[in-house]
Each structure stands twice: as structure tokens, then as C-alpha cells.
Amino acid sequence: MSSPPVADLSPASTADISVWRSEPFRFFFPLGVILAWIGVGHWLLYATGVAATYSCMFHGLIQMQAFMMAFAIGFLLTALPRRTQTQPVARLEMTALATALVVFAVAALAERWVIAEAAYAALFALLIEFALRRFLTRGMGRRPPAAFVLLPIAALIGIAGAAMIAAAEMNTLAPWTGHLGLLMVEQGVFLCLAVGVGSLVLPLMSGMPPPADLGSSPRQTWKAVAYASAGAAILLSLILEQLGFDRGGPLMRALVVSLGLGLAGGAWRPPGKPGAHRKLVWLAVWMMPLGLLASAIWPDYRVPALHILFIGGFSLMVFGVGTHVALSHFNLEQLALGKPSAVIFLGAALLIALLARLAADFSNTYFIHLGWAAGVWILGSAVWLIFFCAKMLSS
Ligand code: HEM
Incomplete structure (x- = not known):
């Protein structure tokens, strides 16, 4: 078998690298699905x-620490440089983040929780480095919106939670700290990220103008204070739950998420544009407080x-937002306004999986x-992944 001439390969591989770096979701979303299957x-x-x-x-x-994080990383690495009009992610940053995710998964499979939690904390350290390098650059075109103050709060909750789980594993702290750490990484991190990122994504998906820049007016500064208070309230609710407020803690989170996504994010009204994935994201927004309330x-x-x-x-939220990111980057706006069968299949599969999971405890x-x-969830996500990869390869 003859190998292709080197001259044919060089330009193609350079182009490939730039696509992966300017649209890192192409790599991290599929990685997230594979981690979820594990x-x-x-x-x-x-x-x-x-x-x-x-x-x-x-x-x-x-x-929560691998599947959901991979989607969050893919989204943030793609969105932050675009919003701030700064340079795309460096190859080294991408490699380090992917390595930390894989190390987490391997350590988790081996139940080596101290190593796993160190890898998870490293993800946040790398994300903070990535964000700071862009926010502190002189050439930054735009600032992030006020709600993005929830992103460093999520990172701090994640790092503190990881440290508490690791310390409890090593028996250096009382077991209750490990339990609080679990609450922090399993709920705190993604509730903060969902409200923070939702403030940008929900209006964009509805065809509304994106939120204003942080610090562009006193109103935006007050908004940032309000979002930071929401983050503090989420953390407080986790501590209350750990202290024995089994009802009050989740109830408080349900309220914060309803206000943050429903009122401030605009999800109190259905999506302003057609498209199956928009409906799924809207449904996912309301499933969050509903689950906490239940x-x-x-x-x-x-x-x-x-x-x-x-x-x-x-x-459902990460697949819905993932669909939006993918279809807009692949220039498939028309498809995004319709009802692709893979997206309908995904939505139906995830809801059936949820019903089976709920029924389990009563059976x-x-x-x-x-x-x-589990089987139905994996099937739905596999159909979505095939759809995603097919569109990616043909874009
Ligand atoms: C679709 C199939 C799924 C099944 C069958 C399933 C099943 C379970 C079971 C049996 C438990 C442990 C119950 C116990 O502690 O006794 C659990 C816990 C958990 N699951 Fe799932 N799950 C599924 C999907 C998911 C998904 C998609 C996520 C996240 C995106 C998730 C996140 C969690 C978390 C964070 C816990 C720990 C909750 C806690 O103890 O506070 N699960 N799941």
C-alpha cells in the first residue's frame, strides 16, 4: 500500500489543528459522551x-466530574475566546485538560479517589489559567457578562469539594466533610455553571441580543453582585443540607435556580424560536428546580x-446546548430551526431513561x-453522537 506524499499531508494537518483549537467542542463533546457511557x-x-x-x-x-465537565470544558474553550475576541485555546492547554479528564476516569475506575480528585481540581486550575490569560490580555475585545461571576464560584466550590472528598478518603477529616464535598461537586458546581452559562446561552438560543458586558454600567455591576449572591446561596444551601436541613437545603437551591434561569435567564417564557433542541433545553431548565423540589x-x-x-x-441540558453549539458552528442554522430525528430520539430516550430510573425504586x-x-440513555446518546460526528465530518 503506497503512503500519500508528505506534501499532501502538511497543509491538511495544519488546517485540522486550527479547527480543533478554534472549536474545541469537536473533541470534548464526544469525549464527554464516552465518559458518560463508563x-x-x-x-x-x-x-x-x-x-x-x-x-x-x-x-x-x-x-459529574468527567462527563459533565467534558461538556463544560468544550463549551467554555469555544465560547470564551469568541466572546472576548482573544486567541483560541493553546494546544498545550487542550492536551492538559484532556489528560486530566482521562486521568480522573482511570483513577475513578481504580477507585483511587485521591488521585481522581487531584485530577479534577487540576481541571479547574487549568480553566482558571485559561480564562485569566484571556481576561487580562490587553487586546480583549469584549468582557464576559455579569452572570459569569458564577464561573469562578463554581471552580472554588469544585476545588474545595474535591479537597474535602480526598481528605475524607485519607481519613484526615471527619466523614461528614467527605459527604459535603460530594454535595459540592455533584450539585454545587453544575448549578452555578448552569445559571452562569445559561444567562448567555438562553437569550442567544431564543434569538435575543446577548447580555451586556460586565462593568459596562452600574446596572451590570449590580447584576454581578446578584449572581455572586446566588452562588453564595447555593453553597449555603449545601451546608444547610449537610447540617440536617434535608428539605430546606434543596428547596433553597430550587428557588435560586428558578430565579436565576427562569427570571434572569428568561426561561419563564418558552423559547422564542423554533427548533427541537431549544424545547429540550427549556424543558431541562425546569427539570432542575423540579428535581430539587421533589x-x-x-x-x-x-x-x-x-x-x-x-x-x-x-x-438533557448539555446535549441540548451541545446541539446548539454544533449546529451553529457547522453553519446548519436551518436544521437548528427544525426537528432533526436524532435530537427527537435523544430527547425521548433521556425521558424514558428518567422514567425507568424513577420507577426502579417502586419496583x-x-x-x-x-x-x-442505562441502556436507553446510552442508546439515545449514541444516536446523538453519530448525528454530531456526521455533521462534523461533513462541515
Ligand atoms: C440513565 C441511567 C442512570 C441510572 C440507572 C442511574 C442510577 C443511579 C443510582 C442507582 C445511584 C445511586 C443510588 C444510591 O446511592 O443508592 C445514582 C446516583 C447518582 N447518579 Fe445516577 N443514574 C443514571 C444517570 C445519571 C446521570 C445522567 C447523572 C448525571 C448527569 C447521574 C448522576 C448521579 C449522581 C450525582 C449520583 C449520586 C447522588 C447522591 O448520592 O447524592 N446519574 N444513580
């Missing part, structure tokens, strides 16, 4: 007898109720239900 597939393997044991901690942490009303069913937040809220076949929920 976390969700855990229940499928156990239900089918392929795996002999299961770990709730492994599943919960890989979902867990407050029925603390005995806390974990299944929280899956309204995890499956219906977080996972006599708990693990069979978990297996079905």
Missing part, C-alpha cells in the same frame, strides 16, 4: 451480570428524585430497571 454503563454491566459489584460513588462522580418533598426518595435534576436537567426489580434506564 458511568451510566456501570448499571447496565451490573444488571446484566457482566460486573459482579457496583459503586454508587463511582457512578455519581464519573457523571427531593425536598420526599427526602426518603432523595436519590431517585434527584435524577430528575441529573438526567432530565443536567444531561421489585430494582436493578433490571436500572439496567434498562
